[in-house]
Amino acid sequence: MVASRKTVRLTGLLIVVALFLGFSLTGCGRDSAAPKDTAPQTPKVVKIGFIGPLTGPNAYQGTGARNAFNLAIKMANESGEFPFKIEVIEMDDASTPATGVSGALKITSDPDVVAASGHWNSPVAEATIPVFKQAGIPFIIWGAISPTLTTAENYPIVTRVCPTSVQENIPLANFAIDQMGLKKWVIISDTSVYGKNNTAAWKDEVGKRAGAEILSVDEIQVGQTDFRPILTKIKSLNPDAVYFGGVVMEGALIKQQMAELGITVPMAAISGIGSEKYIEVAGANAEGTISSKPGKSIDKLPGGAQFVAEYEKAGFKEPFGVYGPYAYDAAGIILAALKQVGPDKDKLIDAISKIEYQGLLGTTKFNSVGQTTNAIATILVVQDGKWVPWDDSEYATGKRSLPK
Amino acid sequence: MSRLITRLGQKREPLLVAAINAVSAALIYVAVTGRFYVSMSAVALIVTSLIYLERVGLVDELFRLYSSNRRAALLTLSVILFLFPFTIRKSPYLVHIAVMACLYAITAMGLNFQMGSTDMTNFAGGAFFGMGAYTSALLNMKTGISPWLGIPAALVMTVLLAYLIGLPTLRTKGYYLSLVTIAMQTMFTLLIINTDWVGGPNGVAGITPFSLGSYSFRSPLWLFGYRLPYQAHYFYLSAVVLLCAGYVASRLHTSRVGLCWNTIGEDEIAARCQGINPASAKLLAFCAGGAFAGVAGAIYAHYISFIGPEDFDFTKSLMIICMVILGGMDNVTGVTVGAVLLTLIDEKLRDFTDYRMLLYGVILLTVLLLRPEGLIPKRVRRYELLLGRTWRTERGPGRHETGYQA
Amino acid sequence: MSVFTEQVMNALLLGSCYTLAAIGYSLFFGVIDTVIFCVGDIAIFGAFGVLAFYSLAVAGGLLAGLPMWLLALAVVLGGTMLCALLSVATHRVGVKPFEGRPSLMPLLSTIALGVVIRELIGLFYPQGRNPHVFPRLLPTGAVLNTATLSYRNIIILGVTLILLTLLFLFVNRTKTGKSMQAISQNKEAACMIGINPGAIVTLTFVIGGFLLGIGGFLIGSYYSIVRFDMGALYGLKGFSAAVVGGLGNTYGAIVGSMLIAFVEVFVSGYIPGGTAYASVFAFLVVVAFMIYKPEGILGEKTVEKV
The missing domain is CATH 3.40.50.2300 (Response regulator)
Structure with a gap:
């Protein structure tokens, strides 16, 4: 008795499965047949x-x-x-x-x-x-x-x-190292490919220039939020500037925590941080951050x-x-x-x-x-909560000056 | 159903097995090829029919039917697996899904030794898979060793890693074990990212594909005048490995080792009283699982030709765990079904990119709440005493059952 | 201040952020003997609650006219209340159905719940996948001209201390607190002397939710941003701290948090290029503890009864 009920149930299930298969397979067939009908010469x-x-x-x-x-x-x-x-x-x-x-x-x-x-x-x-x-x-x-x-x-x-990381770093180095005369650098980069490539490119650029040197290299995790331990260490090294090879979030937090710890030297980075979000997060502490951006603004x-x-x-x-x-x-x-x-x-x-x-x-x-x-770059600087091209900024005219 | 089988007579049993195989294959075919809604309803149908079959007690019958008709089952399964790429030859993407389903199924079977059999939650499954992939890929890139030799090398290295991860487990269990494996998994990813020699965050690119002589697995496969996408090579390779893995896993399950694992999972102290050495059995569970994941990882590396640390992070571990839980713990068939279904769902949910992780969490939660034993729960082992042939005719006498179930 | 004392200060601050999560784990574990894995996500949910209330208050003029400190208090209270609700919901959905089941299940279900909470924030909070600037509700000025010793940092340390003291007093001096202890020691016996375990467990989750909400608020203030997926790592660190200190032991949670925080800060600060490995070292400490002292620093050694 039990077995026959089972048989009924099994048959029921099989019918459901068969119906489903029947519908979907014929349905699929129609779907796949459809594109073949249209002639390939004039696709819609x-x-x-x-x-x-x-x-x-x-x-x-x-x-x-x-x-x-x-x-x-x-x-x-x-x-x-x-x-x-x-x-x-x-x-x-x-x-x-x-x-x-x-x-x-x-x-x-x-x-x-x-x-x-x-x-x-x-x-x-x-x-x-x-x-x-x-x-x-x-x-x-x-x-x-x-x-x-x-x-x-x-x-x-x-x-x-x-542009590649190499292409992006050249104009920034020309500006920050040669033009601004910032010689003693610390590098903070994230451990992503982006960060590692930037570290390599920046080391290269610094190495090419006489008198410029790198004091330390620190790698951070993307998504990390607490940079105070490294920044405390960096503070004791007395660098001329901080190079950041990463993107918006970590960059903004680092800049903000730098200010908190009393590190006033400028921070430079390539286009990875060039966004309004950076200024929003770093707030007033964003002032004076240098970044490069490919193309004109x-x-x-x-x-x-x-x-x-x-x-x-x-x-x-x-x-x-x-x-x-x-x-x-x-x-x-x-x-x-x-x-x-x-x-x-x-x-x-x-x-x-x-x-x-x-x-x-x-x-x-x-x-x-x-x-x-296309590797022409514009150097930008944060002035009063906006990214402003360096040449148009009050820093270039000498009205303001970057903190030392 | 037993009466049905009796009515059909012994001779037609193989036909029944073949028919069931064909229907299941057709369902999976629809689930793989269908548009989103069709595919999802196929998945839903598979899930509900499995639950239904279990409720009316037919799954046990099916298992009995299959185990007494092994040859027919294996033969039809092989034929289906062989023909499968032909049906989807137009789309390399669909073959890719099939390859990934096989590889994940192998990995999940490995994890099942720890999670299903021995009740040790291992959150480092992604690390095992990654270790296999990295070993074979790096050997290939740094020394130019053939990928075929990379597979055993990956196996050895992953077993070593599994042994290392397994060592602390001898002293810990439960939550502590979970924490250790989570910590190990996180460290594995971090160490890969921070070690330049293994490619760091760049990963390893341009890994050589498998080849036989001068015939590369990256060229289209011509069979009987049909042009199959190159992924078909890997499908056949991973399907063969999957069949072997399934064989090994079910043999381990029915062997003394499988019983030891279960006993330890139930009650470690009781197991010790029975004369089982929990330390070596637990380590064996880890190493066996590692071996499976290592082989799958090695094939994966040479198939995708690129591996990076993101591929083997905690999310991947969680995904493999979900496969084991969804399918059914301590059941080789269940785990395979779970892996196939979850790979499918994961790929089909691409149309809802933003909701993917959410649905993933919801699926895990729903399975745990509504069906914690999985789609095909663990079964009572049946040991037939010498008289494997007799019971079919006599049904009852001559058969001894050793029951063991949670 | 010398570099060393500044680093100590950094570690103390990081440690007190971890402490609240670790206490959350220990509190829940003490009462229901189960690890709730989505503690970090609950805390971040609280932070988002504070953020949402603050944005509403600013945009809608809801609390306009209130002095800043009162506004801050109001939004923090609102956020932590949401957090307490979520915490109770977590218990109902992710833990209660699994009573008497293998311990693996609530662990996995709370991991899944954590994913769900995280993704819900990411999907339904406006621009939820982007990091959000956390409102600066705490005063920022510096004390004694030393940057590290800002009002904000002092408040973070102070609030953590006060919360811990209150929790200690509650658990040890009040009748309800003692009922909680009774349940954690022996549930059956507690029932027999007339304690209602259901009510006490719910209360524990409410209290835990409050603590986590404030934890989320402090983290948001300390890091000055919140992001939907921050909870995963925060929770993991909190869990590690709780286990290293001794799961279920409140003092252990504090000691464990400080240990993890000190390891992380000093590895980043004193090992060249160590920042990338800070988490690796923290987890190495965890693994070492698991091997050599699985019961944690202050945990009781459990002898398995046959």
């Missing part, structure tokens, strides 16, 4: 991949860049200059290579994808580049700065619109004010941050190439690598390994 939709840290510790870098990227694509769609609709496939890499690789595979598995842009984390880019190379999809890096990403082996598929570029206005109009939740303009230009470059040669991966690779693009960052051109040659 062209897809572009975007990949970056949308969740996790670096989410605020990725979301701003994604918004700017989407903004560029949206404006292109609205302009009516393209005979097809352009769609963005967004993928999260969560700052981890494994997640990045499956995201990249998902992008490259879609036959409509013709180009992609991605990554803020260099290790993730390192991991996904083989995927894009294998698929032959042109890939523009918008935020990862490790010098080893753009190489002869990765060219011409991989190009990069943002945003309000001095013809498209800059428009970009800011459009971005605000689009009503994004997150600010565009440091890397928004890079992602915006990466999208712009893909669009310009699409306009030139149409949605053909191979032609796009060629067109992108040869492009000379006038965008938000100025003129972007790629060198023989796909690295942007």
Whole structure:
């Protein structure tokens, strides 16, 4: 009796499973059959991949860049200059290579994808580049700065619109060491690839200059919040200035805790800290921080004010941050190439690598390994709670002077 | 069902096994290939039918059916695994999911020795997996050793690490053990980040793929005129390893060692009274688990060709723990099912990038609250005394059951 | 001040931040014999509560016109109350259903709850994934012209001390506190003499929630930012401190926190390039304790009964 009830139940279950399978398999069949019907010559939709840290510790870098990227694509769609609709496939890499690789595979598995842009984390880019190379999809890096990403082996598929850590540190060193005469440096960097590359680049720059020296190097964890122990130690070394090789949050906290401990020497860093968030967190203590920023400042570029206005109009939740303009230009470059040669991966690779693009960052051109040659930098300084180009600041005119 | 089986007669039992295998495979196929909602409803269907089957007591019957028809079960399973990449050959991404599911299943089986069998919560599963990956990758990069030799090397190194992590566990248990393993896991990640020789935060890039002679696993695979994406190589490799791992794990489970582990998990003092040496048994649980994770990690490194410290952090450990708990502790089949389901859910939730971690926490919480024993709970071991053949016909006499269950 | 005394001061401050989390672990463990792993996340939730109330007060003029110290008191009270609620909810959802189950389960369920709390803040607090500037509610001026000895730091140390004293008095001098002790010593016997364990456990979670809320507030003030995922590491350090000191022992929690904080500060301050390894050393201390003195500095050695 019991067994027969079991049989009934089993049969019931089997029927449910069979029905489900029947529905879903036929459904799937229809789905996969659909794209085959459309002729490949005139696609109605062209897809572009975007990949970056949308969740996790670096989410605020990725979301701003994604918004700017989407903004560029949206404006292109609205302009009516393209005979097809352009769609963005967004993928999260969560700052981890494994997640990045499956995201990249998902992008490259879609036959409509013709180009992609991605990554803020260099290790993730390192991991996904083989995927894009294998698929032959042109890939523009918008935020990862490790010098080893753009190489002869990765060219011409991989190009990069943002400068490498080496490129970014040269103008800062020219300014801070040569022009300002700050000779005794302490380095604080985070243990990420970004931080380590910056440490290496800065050591290199200091080493090239006679009389300049490095007193100490300290490495911090990203997400660390208490820097008082190292700063107490640094205070006793009496440096001329602090070089910080990291990003906004830790930079702002270090600057603030420096002030708390009575360390008044200036702090210098590359574009990683160049955001309003830095000033918000460090408060009044941010005054006098020096940072470099690739390209000219945003309000001095013809498209800059428009970009800011459009971005605000689009009503994004997150600010565009440091890397928004890079992602915006990466999208712009893909669009310009699409306009030139149409949605053909191979032609796009060629067109992108040869492009000379006038965008938000100025003129972007790629060198023989796909690295942007646009390394003109503006030196910024915090004055009264704003990032002001050095040349326009009261520091340059001698009205104020950096603390010693 | 037993009557059903009787009615079908012995000869048709293998057919039944094959049919069940085929239906399960079809369900998993839908779960892998379907769009989000289809896929999630397939997962939900799998989960509910497993719970349903367990409630009406059919899972035991299924286990009995499979163990008496091992050859048929294994044969159909192999055929299904062999054909699987063909059905999804259009999308390298789907094959990638399948590879990852296999690798995680191997790792979770390893963790199961500690968590399921011996009741030792190990939060360093990510470190084990990472140790395997780093060993093989670094050997390959620094000395140019073939990845095939990297696998045994990774195995040895991971077992050493597992031994090291296992040592403090001899004196601690419960929360203290959890804390030690959490501390070890955190230190593992920090040490990798801070050691330049192993690539630091840069990770190790450009790891050589497996190859046979001059044939690289990174080229597309041509089989019977079909072009399979290169991931298919790794799928076959990891599926074979998974089958071997499953075999070893279930043999260990039924052996004296498995019983010792269970006894220690139940009551260590009682185990000692029985003449079991808890120290060596616990270390064995760690080392065996480490070996599994090490092999999986080595394959992973050469498959992805890039590894970094972020891949092997605490989150990864938590994920592997979830697989074991979701599937069912101390049950090899359950753990495999858990790993496959969780890999699938994790990949499918990509469409909701922001909500992924949240849903992940919610899933773990729900499983713990509603079904703490997992989808396929641990079973009573059945030992058949010499007369493995007799019981099928006689049913009852000639069969001895040794029950052991929590 | 010499570098050394400044470093000692740094360590004391860091230690008192850890202490409140460690006490949270010990308090809960003492009463229900279970480790609540999301203690750090509860504390950070409290910090976000304070932040939210402050933003509301500033934006809505809700508490406008109040003097600064009263406003500060009001928002901190609001935040800690939210925290106490969450703490009780944690007990209901993550601990109570697992009574009498293997100890692994509440551990995992509270880890999962921690993830859920963290992600809920990240998703639903406006711009929750970005770090937020914590309102500067404590006065910043320096005493005696030494930067480290600011009013804020003195308040942090003072508040921690006062809270600990109050907790001590409560647990040892009041009837309710003694009931808590009775439950932690022998639940059945406590029931027999008329103690209602349910009520006492809830009360413990309310008190623990308050302590953690203030802990979150102090951390926010000390670091001057809060971020949704700060709770994970904070909780882990607090747990390590509680275990090193002796789980379930209040003094142990303080001693353990100070030990961990001193190790971290002195490794960063005196070993070249040591900052990156500060956490490694802290965990090495934990592992060493686990091997050689698993009961912790002040914990009682448990003999297993057969």
